[in-house]
Amino acid sequence: MKSDTYWFYIEPFVHIEITKSAYLLYNSLNFTYITGVYPEIKNMLTELTHNNSVIKISNNSIKDIKLKEFFEKVKMNYMGDYFPTSFSGAKPVQIAPNHEVIPKKIDVNMEVLHQADRYKLLEKLNKITLYINSEPTDKSLYDFSFNQFLCNINIGETYNELKYNKSEEILKSLYDSEISEINILGGNILKYSNLKLLTEYLNKLGKQTNYYFKYKDLLDTKKNETFQNISKESSILKVLVENSYSQKEIKIVNDYLLINNINTNFIFLITNKKDFNEAEKTINNLKIKNSQYLPLYIKGEFEFFKEAVFIDEVDIMGLENNQINIFQNQVINMLDFGSLLFMPDGNCYTNINSEPIGNIYNKSVYQLIYNCLTKQDKDWFLTRNKIEPCKKCMFNALCPPISNYERVIKQYNLCSVKI
Numbered sequence: 344m345k346s347d348t349y350w351f352y353i354e355p356f357v358h359i360e361i362t363k364s365a366y367l368l369y370n371s372l373n374f375t376y377i378t379g380v381y382p383e384i385k386n387m388l389t390e391l392t393h394n395n396s397v398i399k400i401s402n403n404s405i406k407d408i409k410l411k412e413f414f415e416k417v418k419m420n421y422m423g424d425y426f427p428t429s430f431s432g433a434k435p436v437q438i439a440p441n442h443e444v445i446p447k448k449i450d451v452n453m454e455v456l457h458q459a460d461r462y463k464l465l466e467k468l469n470k471i472t473l474y475i476n477s478e479p480t481d482k483s484l485y486d487f488s489f490n491q492f493l494c495n496i497n498i499g500e501t502y503n504e505l506k507y508n509k510s511e512e513i514l515k516s517l518y519d520s521e522i523s524e525i526n527i528l529g530g531n532i533l534k535y536s537n538l539k540l541l542t543e544y545l546n547k548l549g550k551q552t553n554y555y556f557k558y559k560d561l562l563d564t565k566k567n568e569t570f571q572n573i574s575k576e577s578s579i580l581k582v583l584v585e586n587s588y589s590q591k592e593i594k595i596v597n598d599y600l601l602i603n604n605i606n607t608n609f610i611f612l613i614t615n616k617k618d619f620n621e622a623e624k625t626i627n628n629l630k631i632k633n634s635q636y637l638p639l640y641i642k643g644e645f646e647f648f649k650e651a652v653f654i655d656e657v658d659i660m661g662l663e664n665n666q667i668n669i670f671q672n673q674v675i676n677m678l679d680f681g682s683l684l685f686m687p688d689g690n691c692y693t694n695i696n697s698e699p700i701g702n703i704y705n706k707s708v709y710q711l712i713y714n715c716l717t718k719q720d721k722d723w724f725l726t727r728n729k730i731e732p733c734k735k736c737m738f739n740a741l742c743p744p745i746s747n748y749e750r751v752i753k754q755y756n757l758c759s760v761k762i
């Protein structure tokens with residue numbers, strides 16, 4: 344039916360991003376998308392976003408070839424449509440979805456912390472990492488690794504450990520939480536003075552627990568007996584393998600873990616193509632059941648790192664983000680949100696590359712979570728729409744969260760997307 348004016352609408356489940364030079368429409372149900380740079384479309388989309396995604400357009404608009412093409416794409420991808428205003432004299436109502444992932448004000452009384460408030464805080468917690476000890480050892484690849492991903496550390500002048508009563512205090516608070524992951528690391532956790540007590544406590548807790556080892560620390564199999572008793576249902580030994588390893592030694596560790604039926608994941612740290620080939624050979628020769636390759640950034644190997652880690656438009660669209668993911672990406676950093684990391688000196692971090700947010704020797708777990716929630720410009724909330732150059736990119740709400748690699752390299756766009 345011919346008309347002079349039309350209502351043009353975009354469905355509420357379509358994410359619209361408009362940058363200085365381009366626009367993006369992304370259907371969060373079927374994951375199709377449209378991008379372009381045509382100024383008239385950009386202006387129209389800007390108007391749409393200020394008007395609950397429904398605007399009046401003229402007959403001339405639908406005659407413009409570029410606009411016509413755009414309207415057809417919108418319709419074809421089930422993102423919206425237009426219809427004569429005569430069908431509906433009043434502007435059609437469209438309800439925009441709610442965007443509040445985390446409330447701005449944390450409604451908890453920290454002076455007199457009631458049980459209900461404790462639950463409110465604990466429900467934000469998702470992951471706890473305990474570095475139960477640290478030891479000074481010879482320089483190794485691990486010195487480059489621990490701020491890129493979870494990895495054992497060599498720090499300090501002397502051996503240092505997190506007091507058992509503090510480890511237990513942290514874990515005790517998790518009974519009432521929905522936490523999905525606990526990570527236990529050291530230096531060498533086999534040297535922890537209360538290791539048996541700790542593993543028994545974690546078995547009782549029954550949450551998914553990952554124990555991290557450097558493979559060399561597992562070579563003296565007699566010292567590993569404590570781990571024969573860890574829960575088969577909820578525990579995994581993560582065995583880190585740096586590039587200068589001996590296949591014979593990896594075999595000793597692998598055989599020991601297999602015989603004792605311990606859930607294991609070998610993690611090969613990869614800095615270049617040669618490391619990758621070697622690791623592949625070892626995994627095949629020894630028939631290692633569970634393993635993964637972890638790219639490690641070191642100076643001088645940027646090209647390999649780029650190949651392994653950089654993403655492009657196809658990778659981003661392959662993530663198939665739904666509306667909830669998009670809202671989360673706009674408000675919180677899903678890699679860091681709900682994560683607390685404790686070092687042997689008691690310092691607590693939301694990210695190992697940031698300043699501590701407190702210390703468990705003088706603050707409770709609840710106070711630490713509260714601190715994280717009240718600092719909405721820090722790691723838990725570090726999103727791409729807050730940092731250069733990502734905030735200028737139309738994919739910023741669809742792109743994976745900012746990672747430690749980016750923090751270490753000090754470059755937030757590890758991608759091939761041109762802005």
Ligand code: SF4
Nearest residue numbers: 733736739742756758
């Ligand atoms: S510039 Fe930033 S937001 Fe855009 S694709 Fe690259 S990493 Fe993602």
